[in-house]
Amino acid sequence: MVTEREIRLLQDLLKRRPPRLIEAEEGTPRAAVATVLRPTPTGSSEVLLIRRSEDPRDPWSGHIAFPGGRADPADEDLLATARRETAEEVGLHLAQEDVELLGRLDDVQAMAKGRFAPLIITPYVFRLRSAQTLHPNPAEVEEALWADLAPMLRGESATTKRYEFEGRNYELPGYEVGNAVVWGLTFHMLQLLFALMRGEEG
Numbered sequence: 197m198v199t200e201r202e203i204r205l206l207q208d209l210l211k212r213r214p215p216r217l218i219e220a221e222e223g224t225p226r227a228a229v230a231t232v233l234r235p236t237p238t239g240s241s242e243v244l245l246i247r248r249s250e251d252p253r254d255p256w257s258g259h260i261a262f263p264g265g266r267a268d269p270a271d272e273d274l275l276a277t278a279r280r281e282t283a284e285e286v287g288l289h290l291a292q293e294d295v296e297l298l299g300r301l302d303d304v305q306a307m308a309k310g311r312f313a314p315l316i317i318t319p320y321v322f323r324l325r326s327a328q329t330l331h332p333n334p335a336e337v338e339e340a341l342w343a344d345l346a347p348m349l350r351g352e353s354a355t356t357k358r359y360e361f362e363g364r365n366y367e368l369p370g371y372e373v374g375n376a377v378v379w380g381l382t383f384h385m386l387q388l389l390f391a392l393m394r395g396e397e398g
Contacts, residue, residue: 197240198345198393203233203298203323206393210299210321213392218303218316227317228278229264230290231301231389234324234342242342243386244330246285247376249338258338260378262319262385263288275300278320286340287331294325301388306381310361319385343373349390 232244250258265281267274275297279290289295298321306315332340347353348371356367357379370379371386378386 197236197238198349199239199241200235202393203241206321206389207296207298207323209392210301215300215318216302218305220316225315226267226274226277227265227306227315228267228274228281229262229317229319229385230278230282231262231319231321231385232282232288232290232324233298233322233345234327236344241345243345244286244288244340245343245373245376245378245382246332246340247338249334249336259380259382260373260376261382263337263340264317264319266315274318275320278318285333285336287333288328290322296323296325297321298323301385301392304381304385304388317381317385319388321389341374341376343371343378347371348373348378348386349393 230244233241234244236242244263245260246263248259248261263282263285264278265285267277268280271277271280282288282290290297301319301321304317304319306313306317330340332338353372355370355372355377357370357377359366359368368379370377370383
């Protein structure tokens with residue numbers, strides 16, 4: 197299990213370690229996502245994931261992801277983006293008193309269909325102090341689910357995802373969560389989180 201002590205150690209490390217930022221040309225789109233953790237009755241921790249609704253205009257259509265999305269000019273900053281998008285997608289308000297901001301992970305360069313996409317993603321890590329009811333927005337989210345962190349962190353749920361690109365098949369790393377596979381950008385962001393939790397980055 198991932199205990200409260202491990203989460204507190206993660207929080208301390210996130211506070212002490214500056215995130216790696218990606219510098220980009222002016223005007224490059226930015227996005228932010230929320231990695232939301234919550235305690236379980238057994239003393240472990242879960243992470244919130246969503247399945248994106250099917251949309252032919254969305255390069256990540258149907259993928260398992262963190263709630264989040266592109267920055268809006270009205271957003272004060274990227275943290276505000278993560279909070280706004282999470283509220284819009286699953287009805288979870290991350291600015292409440294019973295939600296802690298643990299810190300910020302490294303920036304991530306987006307990829308879509310095997311190529312770098314002109315989008316920089318900033319993941320923020322939050323911790324819920326109490327249970328919250330989710331209200332997925334069907335226009336954006338097919339389902340929302342809580343996944344146990346421990347099997348992913350320990351590698352017990354490691355699997356592969358078959359991906360076809362330009363006529364070739366690839367076996368990409370991922371985590372099995374119920375009947376879904378977490379892969380791609382979300383898998384990469386989880387790897388950033390887990391590297392910190394394992395003490396592999398200082």
